Amino acid sequence: MYDFAVVWEWLAFAVRWLHVITGIAWIGSSFYFVALDLGLRKVPGLPVGAHGEEWQVHGGGFYHIQKYLVAPERMPDHLVWFKWESYATWLSGFAMLAIVYYAGAEIFLIDPTVMPLSVPFAIMISMASLGVGWVLYDNLCKSRLAENPTSLMVLLFLILVVMAWGYTQVFSGRAALLHLGAFTATIMSANVFFVIMPNQRIVVADLKAGRTPDPKYGKIAKLRSTHNNYLTLPVIFLMLSNHYPLAFGTEYNWLIASLVFLMGVTIRHYFNTIHAGTGNPTWTWPATAALFVIIMWLSTIGGPTETNEDQALTRFQQQFASTEGFGDVADTVRGRCSMCHAREIYWPGLIHAPKSVYLETDQDIAARAREIYLQAGRSHAMPPGNVSGMEPVERQRIVDWYDAAVAG
Numbered sequence: 001m002y003d004f005a006v007v008w009e010w011l012a013f014a015v016r017w018l019h020v021i022t023g024i025a026w027i028g029s030s031f032y033f034v035a036l037d038l039g040l041r042k043v044p045g046l047p048v049g050a051h052g053e054e055w056q057v058h059g060g061g062f063y064h065i066q067k068y069l070v071a072p073e074r075m076p077d078h079l080v081w082f083k084w085e086s087y088a089t090w091l092s093g094f095a096m097l098a099i100v101y102y103a104g105a106e107i108f109l110i111d112p113t114v115m116p117l118s119v120p121f122a123i124m125i126s127m128a129s130l131g132v133g134w135v136l137y138d139n140l141c142k143s144r145l146a147e148n149p150t151s152l153m154v155l156l157f158l159i160l161v162v163m164a165w166g167y168t169q170v171f172s173g174r175a176a177l178l179h180l181g182a183f184t185a186t187i188m189s190a191n192v193f194f195v196i197m198p199n200q201r202i203v204v205a206d207l208k209a210g211r212t213p214d215p216k217y218g219k220i221a222k223l224r225s226t227h228n229n230y231l232t233l234p235v236i237f238l239m240l241s242n243h244y245p246l247a248f249g250t251e252y253n254w255l256i257a258s259l260v261f262l263m264g265v266t267i268r269h270y271f272n273t274i275h276a277g278t279g280n281p282t283w284t285w286p287a288t289a290a291l292f293v294i295i296m297w298l299s300t301i302g303g304p305t306e307t308n309e310d311q312a313l314t315r316f317q318q319q320f321a322s323t324e325g326f327g328d329v330a331d332t333v334r335g336r337c338s339m340c341h342a343r344e345i346y347w348p349g350l351i352h353a354p355k356s357v358y359l360e361t362d363q364d365i366a367a368r369a370r371e372i373y374l375q376a377g378r379s380h381a382m383p384p385g386n387v388s389g390m391e392p393v394e395r396q397r398i399v400d401w402y403d404a405a406v407a408g
Contacts, residue, residue: 019092026085038276075207090189111172164254173248181238191224233264246299249356317366323405336388373402
């Protein structure tokens with residue numbers, strides 16, 4: 001039976017690996033085309049309908065690139081579509097959400113001290129929020145606000161701030177920031193699937209039929225692409241945040257996440273301006289640094305949001321707590337791990353427990369049985385560098401206890 005936990009852990013690793021690979025492909029192509037678009041130059045002798053061109057050198061050769069603002073006069077024989085990078089990134093990301101946060105909802109998604117949710121209801125809120133977010137954003141982009149991109153971006157930022165706060169009122173801190181990232185990434189990928197690609201297909205269909213494509217489709221796609229460009233860096237931060245308790249496990253985690261979106265704007269504004277050749281906005285660097293300093297300060301105010309205070313053991317926890325050998329394992333964990341994984345840290349240099357994992361009470365240890373088994377039993381990942389001197393016999397007790405609990 002223990003093989004299931006090992007296989008599941010490797011499945012989570014494989015999906016995470018896939019998500020990183022596809023994310024690199026999507027973000028890389030997105031950043032490249034934004035830089036290319038901004039770097040286009042109008043020169044004499046451009047073909048009819050061409051908006052600009054750029055020469056690039058890479059891989060030992062030269063590339064001569066021309067962009068048609070609407071479409072060329074005729075359909076080219078070979079046309080490369082950029083879409084699967086986006087789709088695969090979202091699909092693999094949702095698979096990760098299901099594997100880690102839905103399958104492990106009682107540990108990673110739900111915090112009873114925030115809101116006592118049932119697992120099905122918590123998952124329903126998670127999935128519904130992603131869909132509702134896209135519908136709200138899409139309708140705003142189709143409103144008159146589309147004629148005022150700056151106002152639209154400000155409104156989008158305010159929505160993200162509200163969602164950041166809202167998620168922290170429903171889920172655990174870790175899940176809240178992760179969901180804000182998924183909320184934003186869903187908007188970005190849906191932009192590609194529901195707007196950018198369909199508009200490009202309309203233009204291609206017009207070309208094939210001998211019609212002159214309407215430039216409005218390119219304008220609409222450009223607006224959504226611009227939004228994606230400014231949202232990318234914050235999404236990466238939010239996806240990484242689950243590894244850093246100072247980001248997700250503090251009282252003002254929602255405000256930290258909100259300020260990260262502003263950092264994404266300042267960083268992208270700098271590079272977009274440089275690529276366009278319209279200036280050198282060095283002010284963005286001190287502005288970004290100032291925002292980051294504020295974020296660091298916010299992470300030190302108040303205590304952790306995830307207290308995991310001792311409550312009655314759930315049925316799942318009772319299974320592990322009542323299995324023979326639990327007492328010895330609990331003593332081992334408290335002796336070898338709780339100096340760091342505690343509500344009051346005893347280890348020098350730590351402010352909060354790593355990943356807000358507490359291993360002090362029987363409930364703490366029973367609730368984290370699978371993680372203890374994988375991190376300190378099946379592997380030697382914990383304690384880091386075996387700083388507390390966990391013995392092989394102690395690791396074997398953990399394995400035997402977990403196997404017996406699962407088998408029982």
